[in-house]
Amino acid sequence: MSVIAYHASHEQHPPSALLRYAIAAEQAGFQAIHSSDHFHPWSERQGQSGFSFAWIGAAMQATTVPFSVVCAPGQRYHPAIVAQAVATLAEMFPGRFSVELGSGEALNENITGDVWPQKEERNARLLECVQVMRRLLQGERVTHNGLVRVRDAKLYSLPSVVPPLMAAALSAPTAGWAGTWADGLITVGGEEEQLQQIINAFRDNGGAGKPVYVQIAFSYARSEAEALDAAFEQWRTNLFATEVLNDLGQPTQFDSIGDYVRREDLMDKMVITADPEKCITMIRQYVRMGIDRIILHNVNRQQDVFIKDFGENVLPHI
Secondary structure, eight states, rough: OOOEEEOOOTTTTTTHHHHHHHHHHHHTTTOEEEEOOOOSSSTTTOOOOOOOHHHHHHHHHOOOSSSSEEBBBTTTBBHHHHHHHHHHHHHSSSTTTEEEEOOOOOHHHHGGGGGGOOHHHHHHHHHHHHHHHHHHHHOOOOEEESSSSEEEEEOOSSOOOOOOEEESSSHHHHHHHHTOOOEEEEEEEHHHHHHHHHHHHIIIIITTSSSSSEEEEEEEEHHHHHHHHHHHHHHHHOOOOOOTTTTTHHHHHHHHTTTTOOHHHHHHHHHHEEEEHHHHHHHHHHHTTTEEEEEEEESSSSSHHHHHHHHHHHGGOO
């Protein structure tokens, strides 16, 4: 059965509000929580960027459901520090935490002042980070010299069960590469044929039998006009190709390219609705595909309304 998860968007909400939403989401029937991990938001209009690992500890203490987070070790984060954060959360909350590792985006990683590498080098760096993290989580003392450097690192607070180190991938080639090393896959929702190609690439290259998560961005409100306004105000900067978005370094750059998006463009890119039945149909599409965890990200800021309405009118029918 598919697990339905609530997406906690640190770019859009203060951490204190997100904590309240996570608690309410569990009470409403969401079965897991997924967290973003940003240093900068996608847009000045979004206006937030809480530190995910600090927030996750508080949110897991306040709830009982599983948590996951997308994270990019290698530039902003040293892999030994990510391994320490993962080990700490997994030790405190056994069996409830997993992490999805990606190659990152300039928006968050450029703060170090280091050169932003090409995609091939970022992937190679990510794989080195995963290898370092796995060794540390097994209790090894690690020295590594490559695209990342580690010297005599050892974790002393280890979890009883090592949590899954999953991969984040938005294309079939990246998903196929991730199948060779990852414990699972997270990708984003979209056209079914293209999504199936990404999933098949992962499964055909070592990912068979491993969990697949899909994150769906949509806009729900109690009127369609309000849902469209929210999508245009909060999410129009996110509609461009990954090759464009990955290399932009500041929220103001995202806002600049967002000036070229029209309201009608959004209708073709995401579900925008006030109809719970339409949301049920959207989710059931991914259930039929056999997705293990379906992560719902309503880009509307009115999360209390979203959580209440889905708890009453959507989740009971999935």
